[in-house]
Amino acid sequence: MLYALPVQELIDELGRLPGIGPRSAQRIAFHLLRVDEVDARRLSAAIVALKERVGFCEICWNIAEGTRCETCADERRDGSIICVVEEPKDVIALERTGEFRGRYHVLQGAINPIDGIGPDQLRVKELLERLQNSEVEEVVLCTNPNLEGEATAMYLARLLGPLGLRVTRIASGLPVGGDLEYADELTLGRALEGRREVGTRQASDPQGDA
Numbered sequence: 500m501l502y503a504l505p506v507q508e509l510i511d512e513l514g515r516l517p518g519i520g521p522r523s524a525q526r527i528a529f530h531l532l533r534v535d536e537v538d539a540r541r542l543s544a545a546i547v548a549l550k551e552r553v554g555f556c557e558i559c560w561n562i563a564e565g566t567r568c569e570t571c572a573d574e575r576r577d578g579s580i581i582c583v584v585e586e587p588k589d590v591i592a593l594e595r596t597g598e599f600r601g602r603y604h605v606l607q608g609a610i611n612p613i614d615g616i617g618p619d620q621l622r623v624k625e626l627l628e629r630l631q632n633s634e635v636e637e638v639v640l641c642t643n644p645n646l647e648g649e650a651t652a653m654y655l656a657r658l659l660g661p662l663g664l665r666v667t668r669i670a671s672g673l674p675v676g677g678d679l680e681y682a683d684e685l686t687l688g689r690a691l692e693g694r695r696e697v698g699t700r701q702a703s704d705p706q707g708d709a
């Protein structure tokens with residue numbers, strides 16, 4: 500026996516969401532079937548509003564209502580320093596520390612060969628374009644302290660090295676293998692303060708010591 504079509508369609512759609520398996524999809528669908536119509540409508544309206552009103556910032560690729568995010572629209576932010584992060588949630592985490600007054604660049608992911616994510620799937624090209632003829636003096640690599648985040652930071656350090664900018668990486672002290680968003684404000688604030696210059700002139704790059 501099959502479920503009524505609208506139920507099955509909802510289960511299928513929910514099952515496409517990250518972290519939701521078939522059993523969870525079924526449980527959520529039956530939950531929605533039971534809730535008041537006004538609650539279900541509020542959820543569907545929130546999804547529609549999200550798609551209609553929110554997109555990505557044309558400068559830093561953070562979430563934005565309109566063409567620019569709050570940080571990029573804020574004239575008081577320091578344009579000489581850019582913090583490169585993986586996801587919009589990392590911007591929130593760094594803003595919570597109150598330690599950073601510069602601007603951001605959101606890669607929208609990290610290098611992960613297993614999932615087929617390379618630099619071309621990330622906002623790397625956009626970062627390079629942004630750094631052309633800009634007032635940026637320092638790029639802080641604030642990717643997560645896990646395998647993918649470190650690989651991404653190393654890749655960017657090598658890529659940005661020849662541009663003559665100061666390239667730094669947030670200090671260790673963050674839980675290794677963790678996510679920036681789970682670090683408390685104090686730890687993250689200290690990691691930012693204790694950032695170190697990244698050795699962009701690799702031993703494997705003989706042209707680098709010119």
Ligand SMILES: [Zn+2]
Nearest residue numbers: 556559568571
């Ligand atoms: Zn922005």
